[in-house]
Amino acid sequence: MFQIHVKRTFIFLILGIGLGLLLASTLPKVYETDTEMFLSATGTSGQNMPEDIAQIFQSGMASSIPGQVAVLQSKGVFAQALQEVAQQRGDNTLMRQLDDLFKDYRVQAFRGSPVVRVTVRAPDPALARDVANTVPGIYNDRSDELAERSVSTALKTLEDQLDTTRTKLDQIDDEIRTFMEQHNVANVAAKASEEASYQASLQVQRDALQAQLRGLQARLSNEKSIASRFDKTEIRTSSESENPLVSKLRGQLADLEAGKIAALTIYTEESREVKLIEEQITQVRSQLSQALKDPWLATNREHAIQPIRATMESSSAQTEAAIAETRQKLSQIQADLQKQESIVAKSPRREMEYVNLLREREVLNSRYMGLRSTSEDLRNRTTASKLEAPILSIAPLPTAPTSPDPVRFSIVGAMAGGILGLLFSFLSEALRLPVRTSGQLAELTGLPVAATVPRLPGSRARKTLGLLGDSKFKPVESLRFMAFSLINPSDPGPKMIMFTGIGGGVGCSSTAGQFAVALAKAGVKTLLVDCDLRHPTLTAAMDAEKKSGLSDMLNRSMLPSDGDLSLETKHKNLMFLPAGVDKVEDLTEFPTVLISGMLQSLKDYADVVVVDAPPCDVVSDTSRLVPYMDQVCLVVSAKSTSYRSVPVAYEILKRCGAKTIEMILTHASPSDEPFARSSRYLINVSH
Numbered sequence: 001m002f003q004i005h006v007k008r009t010f011i012f013l014i015l016g017i018g019l020g021l022l023l024a025s026t027l028p029k030v031y032e033t034d035t036e037m038f039l040s041a042t043g044t045s046g047q048n049m050p051e052d053i054a055q056i057f058q059s060g061m062a063s064s065i066p067g068q069v070a071v072l073q074s075k076g077v078f079a080q081a082l083q084e085v086a087q088q089r090g091d092n093t094l095m096r097q098l099d100d101l102f103k104d105y106r107v108q109a110f111r112g113s114p115v116v117r118v119t120v121r122a123p124d125p126a127l128a129r130d131v132a133n134t135v136p137g138i139y140n141d142r143s144d145e146l147a148e149r150s151v152s153t154a155l156k157t158l159e160d161q162l163d164t165t166r167t168k169l170d171q172i173d174d175e176i177r178t179f180m181e182q183h184n185v186a187n188v189a190a191k192a193s194e195e196a197s198y199q200a201s202l203q204v205q206r207d208a209l210q211a212q213l214r215g216l217q218a219r220l221s222n223e224k225s226i227a228s229r230f231d232k233t234e235i236r237t238s239s240e241s242e243n244p245l246v247s248k249l250r251g252q253l254a255d256l257e258a259g260k261i262a263a264l265t266i267y268t269e270e271s272r273e274v275k276l277i278e279e280q281i282t283q284v285r286s287q288l289s290q291a292l293k294d295p296w297l298a299t300n301r302e303h304a305i306q307p308i309r310a311t312m313e314s315s316s317a318q319t320e321a322a323i324a325e326t327r328q329k330l331s332q333i334q335a336d337l338q339k340q341e342s343i344v345a346k347s348p349r350r351e352m353e354y355v356n357l358l359r360e361r362e363v364l365n366s367r368y369m370g371l372r373s374t375s376e377d378l379r380n381r382t383t384a385s386k387l388e389a390p391i392l393s394i395a396p397l398p399t400a401p402t403s404p405d406p407v408r409f410s411i412v413g414a415m416a417g418g419i420l421g422l423l424f425s426f427l428s429e430a431l432r433l434p435v436r437t438s439g440q441l442a443e444l445t446g447l448p449v450a451a452t453v454p455r456l457p458g459s460r461a462r463k464t465l466g467l468l469g470d471s472k473f474k475p476v477e478s479l480r481f482m483a484f485s486l487i488n489p490s491d492p493g494p495k496m497i498m499f500t501g502i503g504g505g506v507g508c509s510s511t512a513g514q515f516a517v518a519l520a521k522a523g524v525k526t527l528l529v530d531c532d533l534r535h536p537t538l539t540a541a542m543d544a545e546k547k548s549g550l551s552d553m554l555n556r557s558m559l560p561s562d563g564d565l566s567l568e569t570k571h572k573n574l575m576f577l578p579a580g581v582d583k584v585e586d587l588t589e590f591p592t593v594l595i596s597g598m599l600q601s602l603k604d605y606a607d608v609v610v611v612d613a614p615p616c617d618v619v620s621d622t623s624r625l626v627p628y629m630d631q632v633c634l635v636v637s638a639k640s641t642s643y644r645s646v647p648v649a650y651e652i653l654k655r656c657g658a659k660t661i662e663m664i665l666t667h668a669s670p671s672d673e674p675f676a677r678s679s680r681y682l683i684n685v686s687h
Contacts, residue, residue: 009421016417020409029401030104031125035132036392037139039068039114065114068389072118072139073107080142081134085127094127101131115392125398132395140389151378158375165368172361179354195343196355202337209330216326220319227312249288256281436638438665438673444646450633450662451478453511454670468513468541471570475514475521477675482664483518486608494630494660495603498531498611500622502649506637507666509537512612515633519608520574527566527606529577531625532614533587536579542569544578551580553598554590566605575606587621599628616656617649626656639667 071077079098086094104121118135122128260277268274438449453476456464467473475483486494499515501508509532516528530538531550539545544567566575587595602609611629616622626632632653636646653661665673 005422005425008425009418012417012421012424013414014417016413016415016420017410018413019417020411020413021406023413024404024406024409027404028123030121030123030403031128031398031400032104032119032121032402033125033128033132033395033398034117034119035136035395036115036117037072037136037389038392039065039116039389065109068143069107069109069116071142072116072135073105075102077135077138077142078102078105078131081131081138084134084138085130088130097122118395120395121402129395129397133391136389136391143389155375155378158371158378162368162371162375165364165371169361169364169368172357172364176354176357176361179357195340196359199337199340202333202340206330206333206337209326209333213323213326213330216319216323220316220323223312223316223319227309227316232309246288246291249284249291253281253284253288256284436669438663438668440643441636441646441663441665444643445650445663447650447661447663449665451476451482451511451515451664452668452673452675453478453507453514453664453666454673455639455667465510465513465537465541468510468517468538469543469570473517473571475518478673479511479514480518480521481675483515483522483524486519487522487524494608496599496609496611496629497631497633498613498622498625498629499633499635499664500613500616500653501635502617502637502641502645503615504535504618505640506615506635508615508635509541509612511633511635511664511666512610513538513541516574516610517571519610520571523573525573525607527575527577527602527609529602529609529611530579531587531611531621533579533621534585534614534619538576538612539578542567542576542578544576546581547578549578549580550598551582551584553580554584554587554594555582577602586619587624592624595624596628599625616652617645623652623656626653626658629658631660631662632658633662633664635664635666637667638665638669 079095079102082094082098082101086092101120101122106117106119108117108119110116118132120128120132120135122131256277260274260281263271263274263277438452442449497515499508499512509530513528516526519526528538529550530536532538533551536545539547539549547567566577569576599609611625613622613625616626616634634646634649634653650661
């Protein structure tokens with residue numbers, strides 16, 4: 001059984017490998033190549049720029065590695081690269097493959113490394129190489145284009161803001177000039193400017209001191225929080241001694257007990273003096289039990305300041321001093337600022353207007369200079385804003401396809417074929433339920449198995465059947481044993497033995513022929529009769545297709561009285577009655593008397609008549625012969641006979657009147673049955 005499963009699994013495995021190789025050869029080949037690029041995370045940032053300009057400038061910059069990888073992975077970059085390759089080749093049909101090629105397009109980034117790998121797969125190796133080498137250039141051109149576009153937009157916005165600020169600055173200059181001409185404030189212009197600048201300086205100093213004060217207060221709060229987690233002091237060394245009260249009470253108790261002993265020498269226990277001493281003893285014992293609750297007293301304990309708390313307290317003291325100093329400076333600055341504001345407030349109205357005009361001009365001029373500086377810096381750094389990604393390795397021309405992989409397809413096919421083979425084998429065995437061993441057959445029928453015929457390859461089985469007529473032919477050992485078991489001087493045994501099978505192809509004719517040869521070689525005069533008129537296998541094996549025989553007797557075209565119809569064979573004691581030349585296929589067409597008389601006449605020709613009959617469960621010919629047989633041998637195949645068919649065939653034979661039924665198992669295992677040719681005994685003898 002195990003060998004059958006292995007054989008089927010191996011066949012399916014080979015089929016799976018063949019199917020895998022077939023698929024690998026028929027599927028379109030895909031070639032893969034890759035190139036490596038170095039992505040830089042640096043570039044012109046938006047620092048020191050107005051917020052709106054910085055946003056415009058950075059909109060076209062993918063300065064981070066993930067951002068640049070995302071751009072490389074975009075379908076637009078791949079499509080542009082494919083289009084450029086199509087233009088170079090002059091083949092516009094390549095764009096039709098865009099969606100299919102983009103599915104296999106990969107950009108792999110390595111963690112912690114600016115190196116990325118661009119992988120392209122295509123059915124044409126040259127196409128894969130050209131696209132892979134074109135992608136970096138397309139990416140760099142696209143990055144440059146976006147950078148130039150963002151710089152151009154930022155510069156245009158800056159120019160607009162510069163023009164607007166320049167216009168406002170000219171307007172404020174005109175207003176200042178007009179004011180000075182109308183109010184003649186040319187002499188106080190310098191003073192007003194100085195007062196305004198000083199006031200602004202004081203405001204800046206005040207804001208700085210307020211920020212410094214908030215920081216010191218937060219620091220002080222943190223230091224105090226840390227210091228509060230620790231005690232102020234900690235014990236470094238300490239020693240203890242016994243409580244003096246305990247010693248004193250123990251001495252009193254000893255004296256009282258000694259006094260009680262002395263009193264008992266003079267007085268009785270019931271005397272007043274003894275009772276008084278006992279009361280004193282009870283009181284002292286009570287005091288001693290209370291004193292023993294704290295028998296030791298600390299006599300020498302050294303305390304030290306906790307170092308972490310001391311450090312935090314020292315730092316807090318310094319912080320408090322800094323806070324006090326900052327508050328003092330802030331108070332002074334606020335006083336100076338209040339004084340300066342008072343001075344400015346007391347200025348004439350026209351001077352205030354003049355100061356406001358100067359302040360507004362200063363703000364506009366500062367903004368104008370900042371925008372101008374940003375514009376010049378942006379123009380000078382335009383080339384630096386380009387994130388050029390150098391190519392580290394050029395994609396080579398792939399020489400072998402990466403897909404389909406014949407080895408991988410073979411492995412997958414072998415695995416799938418092996419699994420399917422196992423499933424098929426176990427499923428087929430479970431559904432068919434064949435009779436595998438003689439033990440199973442005996443258990444099923446309750447009858448002993450008379451003989452087993454080993455399984456042979458197809459060509460060897462046909463060769464065995466063709467050698468039946470050879471004088472040197474040797475039957476299988478189990479059939480020889482069956483023949484020898486019939487030779488008993490005290491019991492002559494059966495005269496008519498019929499061989500029939502279940503279904504077709506079970507080896508019934510070969511078994512009957514070998515048994516007849518075994519009987520003849522044992523010295524028994526034997527007649528072998530081919531009663532399978534539809535498929536006269538033995539007639540063909542004995543080369544007697546054109547000889548008269550059984551069909552001629554049934555048609556009365558030749559009678560036994562006309563002469564002996566049996567043929568001599570090359571085997572001594574073996575005669576053969578072929579199927580005949582008359583076209584008769586159905587024994588049921590003839591009367592019972594004719595069949596009975598024909599079979600009775602055959603007994604006169606030999607000691608034992610061996611009949612090869614058709615399958616008992618296929619045609620009814622066998623049922624006409626069974627009643628006249630002394631023994632019926634039911635041939636069962638371990639290869640093809642279903643487990644359920646055996647009881648049915650057995651019941652058919654019994655209902656037809658079979659006297660004795662014996663089982664013969666064909667196609668059996670050459671090593672698991674009695675009289676096996678692969679027995680260790682025979683192997684040792686051969687050696």
